[in-house]
Amino acid sequence: MIPLRLKIETDVVDPYVVRLRSFEGLSEDRSDVGSLDAALESASAENADFTGAMGKLRVFGVDPSEVNGDVIFVVPWRGTAHRLIRANSRHNTLLITERCDQLCVMCSQPPKERHVDMFPFFETAVLLSPENSTIGISGGEPTLFKSELFEFLERTMLARRDIDFHVLTNAQHFDHNDLAKLCRLDLTRILWGIPVYASDRDIHDRIVAKPGAFDQVRKSLSLLCEAGAKIELRTVLMKPNAPKLFDLAKFVTTALPFVNKWAIMQLENIGYGRQKWNSLFYDSSVGFDVVGKTLDFAISRGIETKLYNFPLCTVPPEYRMFAPSTISDWKRAYVSDCADCGLRNECGGFFEWHPKAHGYGRFGVA
Ligand code: SF4
Structure with missing residues (x-):
C-alpha cells in the first residue's frame, strides 16, 4: 500500500502545509519555487532533507523522486506528515x-x-x-x-x-x-x-x-x-x-x-x-x-x-x-x-x- 503518512523531524512548532520539491534532474526549472515550497538539499538511504521558508524538514523512508510535488501537512509534535495531495495520483x-x-x-x-x-x-x-x-x-x-x-x-x-x-x-x-x-x-x-x-x-x-x-x-x-x-x-x-x-x-x-x-x-x-x-x-x-x-x-x-x-x-x-x-x-x-x-x-x-x-x-x- 502507498504510504499516506510519513515520519518527519522539524524544528518548527506549529503544524503547516508545504510542497516538496525534489529537483533531482539538473534540467528542472527552479524559477517557480515559492514560500510554501521546501526544496531537497540532500538524501540518503534513510532520509531526505528539505529546506524552505519554514526551515528544515527531514523526511524518513522515502525516495525523494516519489514525493516530488507532493503537498504535505506537517504535524511536528507527532513527528508525522500527511500526504494531502500526491502529485502523481488521480486519487x-x-x-x-x-x-x-x-x-x-x-x-x-x-x-x-x-x-x-x-x-x-x-x-x-x-x-x-x-x-x-x-x-x-x-x-x-x-x-x-x-x-x-x-x-x-x-x-x-x-x-x-x-x-x-x-x-x-x-x-x-x-x-x-x-x-x-x-x-x-x-x-x-x-x-x-x-x-x-x-x-x-x-x-x-x-x-x-x-x-x-x-x-x-x-x-x-x-x-x-x-x-x-x-x-x-x-x-x-x-x-x-x-x-x-x-x-x-x-x-x-x-x-x-x-x-x-x-x-x-x-x-x-x-x-x-x-x-x-x-x-x-x-x-x-x-x-x-x-x-x-x-x-x-x-x-x-x-x-x-x-x-x-x-x-x-x-x-x-x-x-x-x-x-x-x-x-x-x-x-x-x-x-x-x-x-x-x-x-x-x-x-x-x-x-x-x-x-x-x-x-x-x-x-x-x-
Ligand atoms: S479480473 Fe481482476 S480480480 Fe479477476 S483475476 Fe483478473 S486481476 Fe484478479
Missing part, C-alpha cells in the same frame, strides 16, 4: 470531518464526534496542487460545515480555475437558502456524489439509519438540479437493497433523469461493512442478473451507469466495459489468483483490506 481526497448525522449499515469509516477544522490547511493544499487536478472532498459528512465548505470552494475555485472537485455528501443539509451560494460557484467544475440506496424510502432510511433521509435526499436533488449542479448518484449494492435494484433503476430514469451519472458500487470490507459482512455482501458474480438488467434499462434510458469496485472477472464479459478501475491506487490490491490474469491492467482489483478468500462464487478469467 487525492481531503477529509473535511469525521462527524456524520447518518449511521449507514456498511459505513467504511464509522463517524467520530471529534472535529478539527482543517479548512485553512486544505485551502493552502489546493492552491499548491498540480495543474488540472480533480480533488475529492469527503468525510464524515462535509456539509455539516456547509458555510465553511461553500467559502472554501468559492475561494479555491476562483484562485485555481484549472481545478475540479468531487464532493461526497449525504445531501441532508441543503436548503433553498443555498441556491444563491451554489449559483456563485462554477458548478461545471464540481461533481456532487450523492448516495441513494433504494427507491423505497423505508429501505433507504433503514440503510442510512435516519428516518426521513430519503425524502430529504429527494429535496436536495431537486435543489441541486435547479442550481444546475452535476450529480453522480451512488448506490452500494448489498443484500438489503439488491432485490430492489431494478425498481431503483425505474425511479432514477423517471424521477431523476437529470443526474449525470449513476454508480452501482460493490461493498467495502472495512468498518461496519466488515462487521456485518455476512448479512450485507451481495455476491454479484452469481447474482449478476439483477445488475445486468438494471444496467441495460438505465443505459437504454440515457443514464450513464457504471459499476464501481467490481473485480472485472466477476462481471460477465459483455458488461465489463461498464466496470472501470475505481479503487484508489493507495488502497488497491490483488489476490494470489490474479497473478497471471490477462485483465489485470484494466481491473481495479480489491480494496487492500478485502479478505484473501474474496467471497465471489465466480472468479477468474476462464
Whole structure:
C-alpha cells in the first residue's frame, strides 16, 4: 500500500502545509519555487532533507523522486506528515470531518464526534496542487460545515480555475437558502456524489439509519438540479437493497433523469461493512442478473451507469466495459489468483483490506 503518512523531524512548532520539491534532474526549472515550497538539499538511504521558508524538514523512508510535488501537512509534535495531495495520483481526497448525522449499515469509516477544522490547511493544499487536478472532498459528512465548505470552494475555485472537485455528501443539509451560494460557484467544475440506496424510502432510511433521509435526499436533488449542479448518484449494492435494484433503476430514469451519472458500487470490507459482512455482501458474480438488467434499462434510458469496485472477472464479459478501475491506487490490491490474469491492467482489483478468500462464487478469467 502507498504510504499516506510519513515520519518527519522539524524544528518548527506549529503544524503547516508545504510542497516538496525534489529537483533531482539538473534540467528542472527552479524559477517557480515559492514560500510554501521546501526544496531537497540532500538524501540518503534513510532520509531526505528539505529546506524552505519554514526551515528544515527531514523526511524518513522515502525516495525523494516519489514525493516530488507532493503537498504535505506537517504535524511536528507527532513527528508525522500527511500526504494531502500526491502529485502523481488521480486519487487525492481531503477529509473535511469525521462527524456524520447518518449511521449507514456498511459505513467504511464509522463517524467520530471529534472535529478539527482543517479548512485553512486544505485551502493552502489546493492552491499548491498540480495543474488540472480533480480533488475529492469527503468525510464524515462535509456539509455539516456547509458555510465553511461553500467559502472554501468559492475561494479555491476562483484562485485555481484549472481545478475540479468531487464532493461526497449525504445531501441532508441543503436548503433553498443555498441556491444563491451554489449559483456563485462554477458548478461545471464540481461533481456532487450523492448516495441513494433504494427507491423505497423505508429501505433507504433503514440503510442510512435516519428516518426521513430519503425524502430529504429527494429535496436536495431537486435543489441541486435547479442550481444546475452535476450529480453522480451512488448506490452500494448489498443484500438489503439488491432485490430492489431494478425498481431503483425505474425511479432514477423517471424521477431523476437529470443526474449525470449513476454508480452501482460493490461493498467495502472495512468498518461496519466488515462487521456485518455476512448479512450485507451481495455476491454479484452469481447474482449478476439483477445488475445486468438494471444496467441495460438505465443505459437504454440515457443514464450513464457504471459499476464501481467490481473485480472485472466477476462481471460477465459483455458488461465489463461498464466496470472501470475505481479503487484508489493507495488502497488497491490483488489476490494470489490474479497473478497471471490477462485483465489485470484494466481491473481495479480489491480494496487492500478485502479478505484473501474474496467471497465471489465466480472468479477468474476462464
Ligand atoms: S483475476 Fe484478479 S486481476 Fe483478473 S479480473 Fe479477476 S480480480 Fe481482476
